[in-house]
Amino acid sequence: MSVLDVHDLRVSYQTRTGRREVVHGVDVSVGEGEVVALVGESGSGKSTTAHALIGLLPEGGRVDGGSIGLGGVDITGWSPQRLRSVRGAQVGLVPQDPVSSLDPVRPIGVQVGEILRVHGVRDATARRGRVLELLERVGLDDPALRSRQYPHELSGGMRQRVLIATAIALRPRLIIADEPTSALDATVQRRILDLIDDLRREEGTSVLLVTHDLGVAADRAQRLVVLNQGIVVEQGPSAGILSSPSDPYTRQLLADAPALATEDFRRPEPPLFIRDAAAAAAENPHAIVAEGLVKEFGVRGRTAFRAVDDVSFHVRRGTTHALVGESGSGKTTTARLVTRFLQPDAGRIELADDTGRLADIAGLRGEALRQLRRRIQLVYQNPFSSLDPRQSVAQIVAEPLHNFREGTRGERSARAAELIDRVKLPADVLQRSPRELSGGQRQRVAIARALAIRPEVVVLDEAVSALDVTVQARILELLESLQQELGLTYLFISHDLAVVRRISHTVSVMRRGRVVETGSTEDLFSAPTHEYTRELLAAVPGRSEVAA
Incomplete structure (x- = not known):
């Protein structure tokens, strides 16, 4: 029997111009002890699909159709209160960003223990014992010390282990791991994924792995579900898809x-x-x-x-x-x-x-x-924080020329246009602000700016x-x-x-x-x-x- 059965799932968001459907009839299932990877780029609908399964869509999000079966029980249309009884007990979530997922003003032990308290473990001594057991289980050294520390005192890999400890606290049948290692170094990533694999083997836990990284999916999943713009374009055994993908989008993901x-x-x-x-x-x-x-x-x-x-x-x-x-x-x-x-x-x-x-x-x-x-010029990791949101792209690219008093205003504008063309962006981005661009477009603007004074x-x-x-x-x-x-x-x-x-x-x-x-x-x-x-x-x- 499948732990998770999803059929024809449809999800929409409220926008200024009305509701917009972003997930279009998705089917996905996860068997006992199986790892299934939802794969796709940002905006493909993979995280929206995962969050819809357990009622964690952001404000304005809504399931418009389809069915969600969890362990043979249809939970489609359940109220938020009923879904809270499922989260943690039957489905554990490992979110992407431990910084925003952990409360910065409460000790780690209190946060891991909270899910036990909410689900009926009232005895404080029993909760503390289970918390220390969980922290040790996810590989944190000196659990007693870690339980007293705050999130900022732990590394990124340690914080992610804390989230895994919370997700497995009630021994759920299914773990949804939403980009659980995307912000981590390769060696830390491997240890976290190894930990999830160990839990799967020892506890029989099933895993729905949400990732944009086909390398991770290739290593860890028995089956792949490839999403593109909210549509499943291909799914099946990992080995078959990786060796002979049938959809052009999957082939492009593999090539890239x-x-x-x-x-x-x-x-x-x-x-x-x-x-x-x-x-x-x-x-x-x-x-x-x-x-x-x-x-x-x-x-x-x-x-x-x-x-x-x-x-x-x-x-x-x-x-x-x-x-x-x-x-x-x-x-x-x-x-x-x-x-x-x-x-x-x-x-x-x-x-x-x-x-x-x-x-x-x-x-x-x-x-x-x-x-x-x-x-010599420097291009940073995060183009959003390094580009002034108050300036247009044209002003950003021409800024180094202005700082060094090179050329007239018209010559600087012409140079900015030339550079935007050189980094293969359309000319109309020159009048837009960074917040109107995608991550890849912003990084191209950062590169154009770095090249402005010909380093x-x-x-x-x-x-x-x-x-x-x-x-x-x-x-x-x-x-x-x-x-x-x-x-x-x-x-x-x-x-x-x-x-x-x-x-x-x-x-x-x-x-x-x-x-x-x-x-x-x-x-x-x-x-x-x-x-x-x-x-x-x-x-x-x-x-x-x-x-x-």
Whole structure:
């Protein structure tokens, strides 16, 4: 018997112009102990489908048709009060964002214990014992300490484990895991997914896994349900869909998933993009040379924390060098040192000047530091927070030209239009604000702005990590074409080795502020020498056989 049976589910939202249907007749079932993945991009309807099953649609959302069967019981049309008796007891939800899902002012133990209290466990001692048991079960060290801590005192992976502990507290038959690892590093992601797999095997729990990551779905699910614009375009056994997808949308998702890519590594372009100084460039082919970089941060009452510890790497002109590592490895701090948004405590940073000669930028101050922005630009992870919502796209892209007093107003407008065209956006976005654009469009605007003053080096700090795989693939293609056209040098910061494999020529792997391995991308992926690199590679989703 199926744990979950959904037939012809239809969901709509209230809009300013009336109700708009966003889920169109979805069918999905989950058997005993089975993992089924709902797969699709943002806006495909997968999270709306999952939340509709347990009455957690946001305001304005409504189930308009279809049936929802849970363990043989039709719960379609149940009141919110009746559905509350189902949530937790029969269906556990692991949401995507532990930061917004956990109360910042209550200890972890109180929050996990709340679901036990709501479902009738009145004895405080019994609740506390069960909470400690759950925290230990999900792999948190020192459960007694963790239960007294607040969410901000835990890492992202720890917070996600807390949400899993809450979801399994009442031993439900079904867990709905809504993008449970999308914000986590690959190694942490693997541990969380391993934990969910262990619970499934030991407790017989079924799992509905909601994800945009086909690599994760390939690893963990027996069956796939592919959604596109609220319609199921394909479903069936994972192995069959992955080996021979029948729908063009599924084929595109597979082609764009970096973890499932089969193409060769990038081959370095001719190492020199010679401009005006062929002799100087031939003498030194590097655009960036970092030697012995050190950066410490003071911590009140403690020894200073060394975030970057003796980091060195070289980047050849016109190529892409990746800095890879988990959160806390020091890669973003290193990027901010190279762009001189931070001052290094020790070490040397050399950047090629207009003549092709390297010059030390570590000690630049004042106007010299401001002029450095002409040569090196930074593209951030989150384009929404880095783009001024009060400005139009035209103003945002032209802003660096205005800051450096380049050109007339008309010339700056023309340059902005040229750049918007170059990053393959329609001209009408120039008059729109960032909030009117999708995530992928906003990132293209951020790239256009970075190129406005014609830098030689662009530093990309997790610039594609927040994007769906298809949008991500288009941004990577854009970066590659811009590099070939303009001779750009990229320093690419990422925790995603599958993306790094696709975009970079050389890689430095960072751990705890130090470079543990460096070399060509092909050598590093084919024959890693450091244990930590091998651990990172093993954690890349989509490389193991489909879950049994």
